[in-house]
Amino acid sequence: MEKIYNLAVIGAGPAGLATAVEGYLQGIDDIIVLEKDVNHNSTIRKYYKDNKRVDLEWKGQKVELNGRIVFVDGTKESTLDLFDELIDHHDIALKTQTEVTSIKKEEDCFDVHTSGGLIKAKRVVVTIGRMGKPNKPSYKIPPSIRKKVNYTLDNCQDEEKVLIVGGGDSAVEYAVDLVGRNEVAICYRRETFRRANPINQRNIANAIAHNEVRPILGVNIDGLEDDNGRVKVLFNEIEPETFDRVIYAIGGTTPSAFLASSGIEEEDGKPKYDEHFETNIKGLFVAGDITQESGGSIALGLNQGYEIACYIKGGCKNCKD
Numbered sequence: 001m002e003k004i005y006n007l008a009v010i011g012a013g014p015a016g017l018a019t020a021v022e023g024y025l026q027g028i029d030d031i032i033v034l035e036k037d038v039n040h041n042s043t044i045r046k047y048y049k050d051n052k053r054v055d056l057e058w059k060g061q062k063v064e065l066n067g068r069i070v071f072v073d074g075t076k077e078s079t080l081d082l083f084d085e086l087i088d089h090h091d092i093a094l095k096t097q098t099e100v101t102s103i104k105k106e107e108d109c110f111d112v113h114t115s116g117g118l119i120k121a122k123r124v125v126v127t128i129g130r131m132g133k134p135n136k137p138s139y140k141i142p143p144s145i146r147k148k149v150n151y152t153l154d155n156c157q158d159e160e161k162v163l164i165v166g167g168g169d170s171a172v173e174y175a176v177d178l179v180g181r182n183e184v185a186i187c188y189r190r191e192t193f194r195r196a197n198p199i200n201q202r203n204i205a206n207a208i209a210h211n212e213v214r215p216i217l218g219v220n221i222d223g224l225e226d227d228n229g230r231v232k233v234l235f236n237e238i239e240p241e242t243f244d245r246v247i248y249a250i251g252g253t254t255p256s257a258f259l260a261s262s263g264i265e266e267e268d269g270k271p272k273y274d275e276h277f278e279t280n281i282k283g284l285f286v287a288g289d290i291t292q293e294s295g296g297s298i299a300l301g302l303n304q305g306y307e308i309a310c311y312i313k314g315g316c317k318n319c320k321d
Contacts, residue, residue, distance in 0.1 A: 002120060003030075003120070004030075004109050004120045004121065004122060005030045005031065005032050005119065005120065005121040005122070006028055006029060006030040006031060006121070006122050006123065007019075007020075007023055007028055007030070007031045007032075007121060007122070007123050007124075007125065007312065008031075008032050008033075008034060008110070008112050008119055008121035008123070008124045008125075009031065009032070009033045009034065009124075009125045009127060010034050010100045010103075010112070010124065010125065010126045010127060010128060011033075011034075011035065011126065011127035011128040011129065011288065012033050012034075012035035012037075012039075012040035012041065012042075012094055012096070013040070013041055013042075013043060013044075013127055013129055013288055013289070013301065014041070014083070014288070014298045014301040014302055014305075015127040015287040015288030015289075015301030015302070015304050015305050016033055016035075016125065016127035016287070016288065016305070017033065017040060017041075017083055017086060017087065017092065017305070018067065018069055018301060018302040018303075018304070018305025018306060019125050019127065019287060019304075019305035019308050019309055020033050020090075020092050020305075021068075021069060021086050021090050021092065021305075022067050022068065022069070022305055022306045022308075022309035022310070023308075023309040023312065023313070024090045024091075024092065025068055025090070025309075026309055026310070026313040027313065028309065028312060028313060031092070031093060032093045032095060032119065032121070033092060033093065033094045033095065034095050034098045034100055034112070034114060034119070035094060035095065035096045035097075035098065036096075036097065036098060036099035036100070036115075037096065037097070038096055038097055039096060040083055040087065040094060040096075041079075041080060041083055043129050043289075044076060044079060044080060045080070046152055046154070047152055047170060048076040049076070049153065049173055049174070049177045050076060050077070051075050051076060051077065052075060052076045052173060053073070053074075053075060053199065054073070054074050054075060054076060054078070054079045054298065055073045056071060056072060056073055056298075056299050057299075063297065063299035063300055063303065065299060065302060065303065066303050066306050066307070067302060067303065067305070067306030067309075068306075069086065069302050069306075071298065071299060071302060079298070095116070097115075097116075098114050098115055098116045099114060099115040100112055100113070100114050101113045101114065101115065102258075102261050102262060103124055103126075103262040103263075103284065104262075105263065105281055105283070105284070108122075109121060109122050110122070110123070110124045110283065110284065112124060122283065123283045123284070123285070123312055124283065124284050124285070125277075125284075125285040125286070125287055125305075125308055126259075126262070126264070126271075126284070126285065126286045126287075126290070127286070127287045127288040127290075127301070127305075128255055128258070128288075128290065129252065129288055129289040129290065130251065130252030130255075130289045130290060134151045134248070134250075134251070134252050135248070135250045135251045135252055136151075136248065137165075137221065137224075137248060137250075139221075139222065139223040139224065140223075141224055142224065142225065142226045144226045144229070145224065145226045145229070145230075145231050148229075148230070148231050148244065148245050148246065149224065149231060149245075149246050149247075149248070150245065150246075150247050150248070151247065151248055151249070152247070153174055153177065153178070153247065155245075156178065156182070156245060156247065157244075157245075158181045158182065159181070159182060159183075160182050160183070160243075160244035160245050161182070161183040161185075161242075161243050161244045161245075162178055162182045162183065162184050162185070162243060162244065162245045162246075162247060163185050163186070163187055163216075163231075163233060163241075163243045163245070163246045163247070164178075164184065164185070164186045164187070164247050164249060165186075165187050165188075165221065165246060165247065165248045165249065165250060166186075166188060166248065166249035166250045166251075167186075167188035167189070167190055167192075167193050167194075167195050167196065168195045168196055168249065168250075168251065169195075169196050169197055169200050170249040171186060171188070171196075171249035171250075172186070172193055172196045172200040172201075172203065172204045173200060173203075174247055174249055175204060175207065175213050176200075176203045176204060176207050176213070179207055179212040179213060180212070184212070184213045184214065185213065185214040185215070185216055185243075186204070186213055186214070186215055186216065187216040187217075187219055187221065187233075187235075188215075188216075188217055188218075188219075189218070189219065189220050190217065190218065191217050191218045192217070216235070216238070218237070219235050219236065219237050219238060220235070220236040220237065221233055221234065221235055221236065222234045222235070222236050224246065225240075227242045230242050230243065230244055231243050231244070231245065231246045233246065252289070255290070256269075259271050259290075262281075262284070263280070263281050263284075264279045264280065264281065264284065264286065265279070265280045270290065270291060271286045271290060271291065273285070273286050273291065276307060276308065276311040277291065277304055277307060277308050278311070285308050287301060287304035287305055287308060288301045288304065289301070291304065
């Protein structure tokens with residue numbers, strides 16, 4: 001007979017793995033986690049710089065953990081180690097390099113169509129993050145300079161003149177990380193970096209005060225041009241300037257097309273769900289960054305995974321004991 005999983009989790013980030021681990025601890029068997037990348041927590045691996053602080057409190061928001069996963073302040077590396085241990089210790093069935101293309105509700109289960117074939121599950125939790133689809137500028141980027149326009153620091157070379165675009169935590173951290181190795185400028189349409197957390201606000205203020213990062217604030221960008229293989233940035237309010245590389249750190253986008261194709265209704269740019277994170281389709285849940293206003297809170301994602309696992313198991317609320 002064709003195997004039917006009790007639970008299929010789409011996305012191996014904190015919320016997805018928390019759902020799987022908490023479900024396992026509550027006695028839910030036959031759980032599979034599907035991840036399109038080569039490893040779990042691809043957003044943390046790609047968009048967090050090495051040794052980046054990863055705190056329980058996100059942007060000063062206090063969150064009390066409800067489940068049995070012990071998460072404390074640490075770094076990118078210690079956070080990845082924690083999830084490695086959880087996967088190994090609880091024997092989580094993680095299937096990587098498997099992209100989910102669509103989810104269809106059938107009579108008694110869901111058909112989860114993937115790049116590796118069809119998977120059937122009684123319940124499905126969608127935890128794909130926003131950064132799987134980073135925001136891109138509205139203007140067109142000339143093909144000849146696309147390799148010089150990036151969304152992470154991966155391709156950045158030492159001694160380049162680099163422009164970071166954005167005003168959140170990632171943009172600030174990228175700019176500070178390049179200090180001492182590159183000529184760095186940061187462009188943000190607002191006058192301050194109030195979106196960044198207090199630590200990052202202090203770091204960027206210090207870098208600017210010591211002339212290590214040049215601020216271009218209160219300025220918009222109208223477009224980019226090829227300037228003999230370099231990137232000419234067309235500012236709206238000031239004269240154009242040419243850089244070796246431009247890095248956009250302007251957040252991510254809710255995967256609306258995927259949600260719509262699965263029948264999940266949206267409201268104000270987010271999927272609609274109830275207090276148990278169940279969508280308008282019974283048995284189909286959402287969790288993680290796509291449910292959060294600005295995304296990024298690992299603690300909230302862990303709690304969401306715990307709540308979903310409790311609800312599926314039958315409303316258990318004392319599992320932590």
